[in-house]
Amino acid sequence: MDAIKAEALEKRFATTVALDKVSFTIDQGELFGFIGPDGGGKTTLFRILVSLLTPDAGRAQVLGFDVVRDYRALRLRVGYMAGRFSLYPDLSVEENLTFFASVFGTTVEREYAQIEPIYAQLEPFRNRHAGALSGGMKQKLALCCALVHRPDVLFLDEPTTGVDAVSRREFWDLLGVLKQGGLTTVVSTPYMDEATRCDRVALMHRGKLLGLDAPSGIIAAFDRPLLGVHAAQRYKALLALRTYEHAQSAYPFGDVLHYTDARTDLPAEAIGADIKRFLDASGFSDASVEPLTPTVEDSFIARTESDPGSRTPDPGRLQ
Amino acid sequence: MTALGGLLRKEWFHIRRDRRTATVLIALPVVQVLLFGYAIRTDVDNVRLAVVDPAPDAQTISLRNRFAAADVFRTVAVVPRITDLDPLFESGAAQQAIVFYPGFSRDLGRGEPAKLLIITDATEPNTGSLLQSYAQAVVNQWVGGASRAGGAGGGVRIVPQVRMRFNPTRESKNLFVPGLMAFVLTIISSMMTAISLTREKETGTMEALLVSPLRPWQIIVGKVTPYLAIGFVSVVLVIVEALLVFHVPLRGSVPLLLVEGALYILVSLSLGILISARTSSQRVAMMFALLGTMLPNILLSGFIFPLESMPSALQAISYVVPGRWFVTIARGIMLKGIGFEYVWRETLFLAAMAAVLLAASVRSFNERLE
Amino acid sequence: MSDLAIQVKDLTRRFGDFIAVDRISFEVKEGEVFGFLGANGAGKTTAIRMLIGLLQPTGGSARVAGYDVATQAEQVKRSIGYMSQRFSLYEDLTPRENIRLYGGIYGLTREQIRTRTAQMLDRLGISSVADTAVRSLPLGWRQKLAFSVALVHQPRIVFLDEPTSGVDPITRRQFWELIYDAAANGTTVLVTTHYMDEAEYCDRISIMVAGRIAAMGAPMQLKRDSQVASIDELFVQLARPDGPTRPTRPSSPSGEGSR
Numbered sequence: 001m002d003a004i005k006a007e008a009l010e011k012r013f014a015t016t017v018a019l020d021k022v023s024f025t026i027d028q029g030e031l032f033g034f035i036g037p038d039g040g041g042k043t044t045l046f047r048i049l050v051s052l053l054t055p056d057a058g059r060a061q062v063l064g065f066d067v068v069r070d071y072r073a074l075r076l077r078v079g080y081m082a083g084r085f086s087l088y089p090d091l092s093v094e095e096n097l098t099f100f101a102s103v104f105g106t107t108v109e110r111e112y113a114q115i116e117p118i119y120a121q122l123e124p125f126r127n128r129h130a131g132a133l134s135g136g137m138k139q140k141l142a143l144c145c146a147l148v149h150r151p152d153v154l155f156l157d158e159p160t161t162g163v164d165a166v167s168r169r170e171f172w173d174l175l176g177v178l179k180q181g182g183l184t185t186v187v188s189t190p191y192m193d194e195a196t197r198c199d200r201v202a203l204m205h206r207g208k209l210l211g212l213d214a215p216s217g218i219i220a221a222f223d224r225p226l227l228g229v230h231a232a233q234r235y236k237a238l239l240a241l242r243t244y245e246h247a248q249s250a251y252p253f254g255d256v257l258h259y260t261d262a263r264t265d266l267p268a269e270a271i272g273a274d275i276k277r278f279l280d281a282s283g284f285s286d287a288s289v290e291p292l293t294p295t296v297e298d299s300f301i302a303r304t305e306s307d308p309g310s311r312t313p314d315p316g317r318l319q
Numbered sequence: 320m321t322a323l324g325g326l327l328r329k330e331w332f333h334i335r336r337d338r339r340t341a342t343v344l345i346a347l348p349v350v351q352v353l354l355f356g357y358a359i360r361t362d363v364d365n366v367r368l369a370v371v372d373p374a375p376d377a378q379t380i381s382l383r384n385r386f387a388a389a390d391v392f393r394t395v396a397v398v399p400r401i402t403d404l405d406p407l408f409e410s411g412a413a414q415q416a417i418v419f420y421p422g423f424s425r426d427l428g429r430g431e432p433a434k435l436l437i438i439t440d441a442t443e444p445n446t447g448s449l450l451q452s453y454a455q456a457v458v459n460q461w462v463g464g465a466s467r468a469g470g471a472g473g474g475v476r477i478v479p480q481v482r483m484r485f486n487p488t489r490e491s492k493n494l495f496v497p498g499l500m501a502f503v504l505t506i507i508s509s510m511m512t513a514i515s516l517t518r519e520k521e522t523g524t525m526e527a528l529l530v531s532p533l534r535p536w537q538i539i540v541g542k543v544t545p546y547l548a549i550g551f552v553s554v555v556l557v558i559v560e561a562l563l564v565f566h567v568p569l570r571g572s573v574p575l576l577l578v579e580g581a582l583y584i585l586v587s588l589s590l591g592i593l594i595s596a597r598t599s600s601q602r603v604a605m606m607f608a609l610l611g612t613m614l615p616n617i618l619l620s621g622f623i624f625p626l627e628s629m630p631s632a633l634q635a636i637s638y639v640v641p642g643r644w645f646v647t648i649a650r651g652i653m654l655k656g657i658g659f660e661y662v663w664r665e666t667l668f669l670a671a672m673a674a675v676l677l678a679a680s681v682r683s684f685n686e687r688l689e
Numbered sequence: 690m691s692d693l694a695i696q697v698k699d700l701t702r703r704f705g706d707f708i709a710v711d712r713i714s715f716e717v718k719e720g721e722v723f724g725f726l727g728a729n730g731a732g733k734t735t736a737i738r739m740l741i742g743l744l745q746p747t748g749g750s751a752r753v754a755g756y757d758v759a760t761q762a763e764q765v766k767r768s769i770g771y772m773s774q775r776f777s778l779y780e781d782l783t784p785r786e787n788i789r790l791y792g793g794i795y796g797l798t799r800e801q802i803r804t805r806t807a808q809m810l811d812r813l814g815i816s817s818v819a820d821t822a823v824r825s826l827p828l829g830w831r832q833k834l835a836f837s838v839a840l841v842h843q844p845r846i847v848f849l850d851e852p853t854s855g856v857d858p859i860t861r862r863q864f865w866e867l868i869y870d871a872a873a874n875g876t877t878v879l880v881t882t883h884y885m886d887e888a889e890y891c892d893r894i895s896i897m898v899a900g901r902i903a904a905m906g907a908p909m910q911l912k913r914d915s916q917v918a919s920i921d922e923l924f925v926q927l928a929r930p931d932g933p934t935r936p937t938r939p940s941s942p943s944g945e946g947s948r
Contacts, residue, residue, distance in 0.1 A: 015825070038855035039828045050530050052688045071686070080530040086523035090336045091329065102325025103531045134730035145527070161855060164728035165885055165921055166928040190855050191884075205857065234890075235869050251862050254889035254919065255908065301858050 002061075003028045003153055003184040004049065009058035011044050011207075018044040020207040021058070026186060026200075031179045033198035034188040035296065041207040042188035043083050046157045049186070050080045063152055076104075079151030081142045083158050089131025093122055093141055096130055097148060104149035115144045117177045121170075136167025143174065154178070154185045161190060172197045192297035203300050210303040215296055222294040222302065224248075225268035227275060229257040231287040240282045244275070249305060258298060259289075322533055326541030333515075334545055341549070344511060348553045351503040352560050356496060366450055369396040369404055369413035371436075378424040382435075385461045386417065391453050404438065414440045415450050417458075496567045497649035498622025500557045501642040504580075505587045505612045508550050512591030513604035515542055520599045526688070535684035539596075539677070543588050550584035551577075561653075570656030576649065579662070582669050583645040587612065589676035590641075596684045616642040644668050694719045694754065694846050694877035695740065701748030702735050709735040711900035712749060717893075719845070722868060722878045724888045724908075726920075727897030728928050733881055734850075736897070740879075741848055742766045754845050767795070770839035770847035774854055777835035780824040784815060784834055787823060788841060795842035802841075809837045829860030836867055840876065847871065849880040853887065865890050885921035894920070896927055903927045 004026040011019040019041045026032045034042045047053040049062055051071035060067045065074040087096045094108075097119075101108050112119070118140050125133065130141060139159050146154060156175075160168040172194060175185055187198070195201045196215045203210040203218070211218050231237035238257055241250040248260040261271045268291040279287040320328070334341055368386060372379050386392045392415075396407055407413040418436035426433040435458060439450045516538075519525040528538060558576065561567040569576070591608055598604045617623060619633060620642030626634055637643045644665040651657045659666070695717040702710040710732045717723045727733040738744040740753050742762035751758045754768035778787045785806060792802035810816045813833055815826075823831055832852055839847050849868075853861045865887065868878050880891070888894050888908060895905040904911055904927055908920055917923045 037828070037857035037860075040857075047688060052526060052529060054687065054689075075530050076532050078530065080527070082523055082526045084523050086527045088329065088333070088524060091332055095329070095332060098320075099325050099329045100527070100531075102320040102328075103322050103528070103533055105322060105532065107320070134728075136729055162729075162851070162883065164731075164883055164928070165924050166728055169925065192858065235866075251859075252865065252890060254886035297858050304857065304859060 006060040033201040036204035040204040079146035079154040081146045081156045094126045100145040135163045156187045195296040226292045226294045227259045228292040330545040348503040367395045367414045368392045369416040371418040498646045501645045508587035509591035509608045513595040513608040516595035517601045517604040554580035571652035586641045586673045593680040596680045615640040696752040699749035703747045724891035724894035725881045731897040732900040770844040772839040774851040783820045846877040888920040
């Protein structure tokens, strides 16, 4: 059985379209990621799936429960971690956990095995008020509270946003451990690099799904060669590249420039040679060019570029 | 632990750890009663009495002395003409006056009714009639004494004249303080519950509570109960204050008064919960709580302005102001010493109000975010 | 020979027994883009608050735009721009109104505000929505507008606190182009971010761990010295020297590390 099934979900707020005919299925035991920036509709989607909002059109089922009709039964079986920290800052770690356990009619002791891998990291701060924890710790506590009643599906809305890179890694390690226990987990995140930690991902932008596949599939669908350019004067080289007559796109990615060409028929090496020549002629003699494997972020950029309706219009390039 | 137990425990932590709010909850009613209470003047002692005695003689002086001897009265002026009274009343120097008609002593001696005019400043009809009956009592005592002594065969015919002037603060403290108690308890109670639910909505913890087995009634009971306990402490403190600081008597049953106080708190809390069930902003909730409790209670509970002198439309509206019922109950128990058999109607009204408000809260509690 | 925009020497901040910032020292040259990195709870936010004049140091010293942050906080505030992650623009005002508001706050004349407004709207290309409430604009536009507004009074230094958090990949990069542009005009930029690839866009970076600066230098240099392929890996190495489960500092009374 599908753990989650959504059919043509639509949702508007005043004049904004938050969800635009979103459909997908998620299998049991999957670690599924919704990847995309803020304002994409991820939070709205999650709220509909846990029955906090109703869709304007379309249907969704979670664990066989209709999210509108069967919301009472649904709320017993899902675990939910809201987008912002929604635990009690003036209660301690232990008190928060005990409270959420009691609300679901259970106790921390009874469910300890389920939360053990995470709680082990929180344990030294049992008596600390939740408000005094760092961002990474707060998220781990929120995860514990969402899990303590042994849900069948876990919804985590941007659990790693605003958390530092190291805590983010640890969090995803924990999700990997949970997955081994067979838990279906649905996560949303704006960090594109986290996509590779999921079984499958859906790219979400402005209320639409731009792609749904395993990360490798998303990457494989990249429709043209990707080249990486190293140059000492990165910014100037970037601007120069954009003026090249066959340039499709040029974006900085850390210390490398990612370049795609408008000519889809040429192989990577040929394009690379052309670029190198162009850069030499433009005064960037130290530039080096090599083919690259695209990342999910490259795919996201390519898809938002090619879908004019979903892309934020470019308010002004600079000279 | 049950879900409700867990909720109550959590609320207890919140209240205990938020020192500032807890202090306000308990201390504010006490402070308010003190401030408001002392702002009114206790007028039934020290009644300022003016005397018009055109022809003082043994009889008039005897009656005047009787008034002077009574604790309640304080003679502030003795004047020869009745017209001299006007400036005294206008300035408030005198609250009451006794006027000896010419020939008072002669009529008394002849065994014919002697005329005595009692003028009472009674803008507030309750005080007015009180002052009047005090004055009449002094005269009757004097007459009784005089008949025993062999004079005043015809008795004294007392002509009461009540003079109205607008002056609303002239209210007996005994009548005022119970009303004040109702007023302050209402505001705090409804404000606190209004804020606490909306705070959960604003911080986002409500989302977590909603996606759980918790039902609206559990969440509501979980919020009301701890504040009921705190409100009860306020009730006790405020009653003690009334007794010790303002010397308001407590002639009736203390347990009954406490129970009625608790019931009244419950009504206020329920109103607060209803307000917060329907708003999602703490600021808006607080505004509605204040407007919905302060104005009606000042105007329509009978606490400052007597209900009997209001147009019937307003009197009808006052039926739904909880303060009105509690003021009646509290005055009855404290001042008249009456028991449950006399206040059961008012109690029923309060109980019904609490039930209706709580039911309405549960029904209008939104189980979703929009 | 460039002036030093920011000079920090042994800057310290204690909260009771807790040392949030532990004798940090660094310098930022004018026109530099300096990345100020660190885990939640490492002391970044506290350090920045001291530099922008919002918090008094308990030890050491710092000079920003030539003013001492401890004794000349007001002058510091007037000379810098600041874009906070949590709040930047008034949502129910329009871009034009926001620019006018902040222009007024920083003492620009009406004429200057008029000129700057036209410049900014034009450069950002949002003239068409200049009179729409900020609330209705997409996040990326808002962040870019907020950045411009932080520069409305053309300060010498601008502090950006996680300016691209949650923004889509294309707009993120456009934002950094705005940063480069400002730097090319001589504005010094001190920026914090959780996106490690953005660290690479900076001229120099520092990484704070447990209140101290654990690494500082040009990204290229740092990677070479520690023999890592990315700043991300360097970060992990520094923040968790004993392995993945050892926490840095999970608590702080200053509210450090709250989201």
